[in-house]
Amino acid sequence: xxxxxxxxxxxxxxxxxxxxxxxxxxxxxxxxxxxxxxxxxxxxxxxxxxxxxxxxxxxxxxxxxxxxxxxxxxxxxxxxxxxxxxxxxxxxxxxxxxxxxxxxxxxxxxxxxxxxxxxxxxxxxxxxxxxxxxxxxxxxxxxxxxxxxxxxxxxxxxxxxxxxxxxxxxxxxxxxxxxxxxxxxxxxxxxxxxxxxxxxxxxxxxxxxxxxxxxxxxxxxxxxxxxxxxxxxxxxxxxxxxxxxxxxxxxxxxxxxxxxxxxxxxxxxxxxxxxxxxxxxxxxxxxxxxxxxxxxxxxxxxxxxxxxxxxxxxxxxxxxxxxxxxxxxxxxxxxxxxxxxxxxx
Amino acid sequence: xxxxxxxxxxxxxxxxxxxxxxxxxxxxxxxxxxxxxxxxxxxxxxxxxxxxxxxxxxxxxxxxxxxxxxxxxxxxxxxxxxxxxxxxxxxxxxxxxxxxxxxxxxxxxxxxxxxxxxxxxxxxxxxxxxxxxxxxxxxxxxxxxxxxxxxxxxxxxxxxxxxxxxxxxxxxxxxxxxxxxxxxxxxxxxxxxxxxxxxxxxxxxxxxxxxxxxxxxxxxxxxxxxxxxxxxxxxxxxxxxxxxxxxxxxxxxxxxxxxxxxxxxxxxxxxxxxxxxxxxxxxxxxxxxxxxxxxxxxxxxxxxxxxxxxxxxxxxxxxxxxxxxxxxxxxxxxxxxxxxxxxxx
Numbered sequence: 001x002x003x004x005x006x007x008x009x010x011x012x013x014x015x016x017x018x019x020x021x022x023x024x025x026x027x028x029x030x031x032x033x034x035x036x037x038x039x040x041x042x043x044x045x046x047x048x049x050x051x052x053x054x055x056x057x058x059x060x061x062x063x064x065x066x067x068x069x070x071x072x073x074x075x076x077x078x079x080x081x082x083x084x085x086x087x088x089x090x091x092x093x094x095x096x097x098x099x100x101x102x103x104x105x106x107x108x109x110x111x112x113x114x115x116x117x118x119x120x121x122x123x124x125x126x127x128x129x130x131x132x133x134x135x136x137x138x139x140x141x142x143x144x145x146x147x148x149x150x151x152x153x154x155x156x157x158x159x160x161x162x163x164x165x166x167x168x169x170x171x172x173x174x175x176x177x178x179x180x181x182x183x184x185x186x187x188x189x190x191x192x193x194x195x196x197x198x199x200x201x202x203x204x205x206x207x208x209x210x211x212x213x214x215x216x217x218x219x220x221x222x223x224x225x226x227x228x229x230x231x232x233x234x235x236x237x238x239x240x241x242x243x244x245x246x247x248x249x250x251x252x253x254x255x256x257x258x259x260x261x262x263x264x265x266x267x268x269x270x271x272x273x274x275x276x277x278x279x280x281x282x283x284x285x286x287x288x289x290x291x292x293x294x295x296x297x298x299x300x301x302x303x304x305x306x307x308x309x310x311x312x313x314x315x316x317x318x319x320x321x322x323x324x325x326x327x328x329x330x331x332x333x334x335x336x337x338x339x340x341x342x343x344x345x
Numbered sequence: 346x347x348x349x350x351x352x353x354x355x356x357x358x359x360x361x362x363x364x365x366x367x368x369x370x371x372x373x374x375x376x377x378x379x380x381x382x383x384x385x386x387x388x389x390x391x392x393x394x395x396x397x398x399x400x401x402x403x404x405x406x407x408x409x410x411x412x413x414x415x416x417x418x419x420x421x422x423x424x425x426x427x428x429x430x431x432x433x434x435x436x437x438x439x440x441x442x443x444x445x446x447x448x449x450x451x452x453x454x455x456x457x458x459x460x461x462x463x464x465x466x467x468x469x470x471x472x473x474x475x476x477x478x479x480x481x482x483x484x485x486x487x488x489x490x491x492x493x494x495x496x497x498x499x500x501x502x503x504x505x506x507x508x509x510x511x512x513x514x515x516x517x518x519x520x521x522x523x524x525x526x527x528x529x530x531x532x533x534x535x536x537x538x539x540x541x542x543x544x545x546x547x548x549x550x551x552x553x554x555x556x557x558x559x560x561x562x563x564x565x566x567x568x569x570x571x572x573x574x575x576x577x578x579x580x581x582x583x584x585x586x587x588x589x590x591x592x593x594x595x596x597x598x599x600x601x602x603x604x605x606x607x608x609x610x611x612x613x614x615x616x617x618x619x620x621x622x623x624x625x626x627x628x629x630x631x632x633x634x635x636x637x638x639x640x641x642x643x644x645x646x647x648x649x650x651x652x653x654x655x656x657x658x659x660x661x662x663x664x665x666x667x668x669x670x671x672x673x674x675x676x677x678x679x680x681x682x683x684x685x686x687x688x689x690x
Contacts, residue, residue, distance in 0.1 A: 032393070037501050041394070044392075051384055051474060059481040093396070095398040133402055144440060249382075
C-alpha cells in the first residue's frame with residue numbers, strides 16, 4: 001500500500017465509482033452491458049443461470065488487523081465463486097455492493113478492488129455492477145455471483161442416493177488452523193507491539209485462510225472424467241455441517257470415517273501445538289472452500305487413486321442417521337458444531 | 346409489531362433462515378431452484394437477464410426512528426425493481442443479504458421480511474436466495490434483483506438522439522418533502538416526547554417517502570402503446586442528476602423547462618412551508634422512483650395528453666450543454682446538486 005492518503009470525500013460517490021471501475025474490462029461474450037446503467041445486461045446464451053450472494057461484515061467475518069484489504073477483496077470473490085462451482089456451474093458475472101466509512105482512504109479501497117479484480121481475472125469473471133455507499137462504522141461487502149451451466153449438468157445438494165460415496169477435494173482444517181495462528185500472533189502483538197509476528201513454517205495454512213481458492217479445476221476435471229456428482233456442496237462451515245446438508249436434503253443418512261479425512265501435515269502439527277484435535281478442525285473448522293460431493297458406486301474407479309479426491313464416507317438410509325466412525329471403529333453421532341463449540345473445548 | 350420479544354440468538358443462523366424463508370413461495374416458472382442450495386437456479390427461457398444491486402445502510406439510507414421495518418423492507422425491494430423497470434425489463438427474482446445486530450428481535454426481522462415479501466408479491470418476484478449474518482452495529486440490506494426482457498426491448502441510458510423529447514412519469518419532489526416532514530416531527534419529538542407528531546394532510550408525500558412505488562405500470566403501458574423509449578433511467582437522485590446521466594451517456598446536451606415540471610399540490614405547499622423552492626426539490630430531491638425517458642418526436646402523439654406522462658424538455662446537441670429554462674425564459678446551467686446542497690440554502 002502507498003504511503004499517501006487520499007480522502008474518499010475528495011472524490012465524491014460518482015468520482016469514486018469512476019475511479020474504481022476504470023480498470024474493469026468485460027471478457028465474457030455473455031456480458032452485454034456492465035457498470036454504467038440502471039442494471040447490467042447478460043445474454044444467457046441458452047444456458048441456465050445460477051445466482052449466489054454472500055455478505056462479509058467487518059468484525060464478524062474478517063479482522064483488518066491481520067487481513068490485508070487486497071486479500072479480503074480476493075477472498076470475498078472466491079467464496080462466491082465457490083458456491084457457483086458447487087452447482088457444477090461456471091461463474092461469469094459478479095456485482096459488488098460496498099458500504100465503507102471515511103476511515104478508509106482511496107488507496108485502501110484501491111487495494112480492496114485490486115484483490116477483487118485479481119480473483120475475477122483468475123476465474124474469467126466480469127464485474128458488471130454494484131453499489132458503493134458510505135457506512136457509519138465498519139466495512140461491509142455484499143457480492144452476488146452469476147454463473148452458467150447446461151440444465152443437465154447442474155448438481156444440487158438433494159440428489160444423493162443411498163450407497164453413494166462421499167468424496168472431498170483437497171484437504172481440510174487448514175483455513176481454521178491458519179486463523180488460529182493469526183489470532184495468536186495478534187494477541188502477542190497487542191501485548192507487545194515490538195514483537196514481530198512469528199509466522200514462519202505456517203505458509204500453507206495461512207494461505208488457506210487468507211487467500212483461499214475456489215475449485216474451478218475440480219469442475220473442469222469432472223468434465224474431463226465424464227463424471228457428474230449426484231449431489232455437491234462447498235465446504236464453508238466444515239465437513240460435518242456440509243455432509244449433514246447433503247444427507248438431510250437428500251432424505252438420507254451419512255457415515256463418515258475419521259481415518260479417511262485428508263489432512264495436511266502442517267494442519268496436523270499446528271493443531272497439536274494448539275492442543276486441538278485435527279479431526280475436529282476438519283469437521284467443524286470451515287472456510288476450506290473445497291468441494292464435498294457424492295458419486296454413484298459405479299463411478300468409484302473415476303476418483304480412485306486421484307491425488308485430488310478422497311473418499312471420506314458414504315450415504316446410508318435415513319434410519320441409520322448421521323454417524324462418525326473413529327479410528328478405533330467406534331461410532332459417534334455426527335453433529336455440526338461450528339467454530340464456537342470447537343474453541344470452547 | 347407484537348409486544349413479545351424473541352432474541353435472534355435463541356434461533357441460531359439456520360433456525361432464523363428456516364423461519365424467514367418458510368413464507369417464501371416461488372411463482373415464476375423461470376425460478377427452478379430457490380433458497381436451500383449453494384446457489385439459486387434460473388431458467389432464462391430465451392430472454393436476456395438484467396441484474397441490479399442496491400445496498401441500504403442504517404444511519405445512511407434510513408432512520409429506524411421513523412421508518413417502520415415493514416416499510417423499509419418494502420422500499421428496499423422497490424428501489425431495486427425500479428432499476429429493472431428502468432431497463433424496460435420485468436423483475437423476476439431477488440436475493441437478499443442482511444447483516445443484523447442482536448438489538449433486533451425476531452419479531453422485528455419478521456416485520457422486515459413481511460415488507461419485502463409484500464413488495465415481491467405485488468411485483469410477481471421470487472425471493473430465491475441470500476445471506477443472513479450478524480452485524481456489530483446497525484442493519485445493512487443488500488438486494489440484487491434479476492429481471493428479464495427480450496433483447497430488442499431493452500432500453501439503455503445511452504440511446505437518446507438529438508431532438509428526442511424528455512418525458513417523466515408521475516410527479517416529482519414528493520418523496521423529498523415527505524422526508525422533510527418526518528425529520529421535522531422527529532426533531533419536535535426529541536425536544537418533547539409528549540408532543541404527538543403532526544402528520545395530518547401530508548399523507549401523499551409521506552407515502553412517497555415511506556412506501557414508494559416502482560413503475561411497473563409504465564412498462565406495461567409502453568407495450569400497450571407500442572412505444573419504445575430511446576433511453577431511460579429511474580429517478581433516485583433527482584431529475585437534474587438523471588437527465589445529466591442520459592445526456593452524458595448519449596453524448597448530447599439537454600434542455601429542461603421549469604414550467605413543465607409535474608408537481609403535486611401537497612409537494613408545492615409543503616415546500617413553501619419549509620421555505621424551499623418546489624422546482625429545486627424536483628430537480629435535486631430524489632427518491633421519487635419515477636421513470637425519466639426519451640422518445641423520438643414522431644412518438645409525441647403517444648404520450649401527449651396522458652395523465653401519466655409529462656414532457657419536461659428535450660435533447661440537444663452536445664455543444665448546447667445542459668440547460669434549465671426558468672419560468673421567465675432565463676437559462677441556467679443544469680447541475681446535479683443532490684440533497685446536501687439543497688438543504689444548505
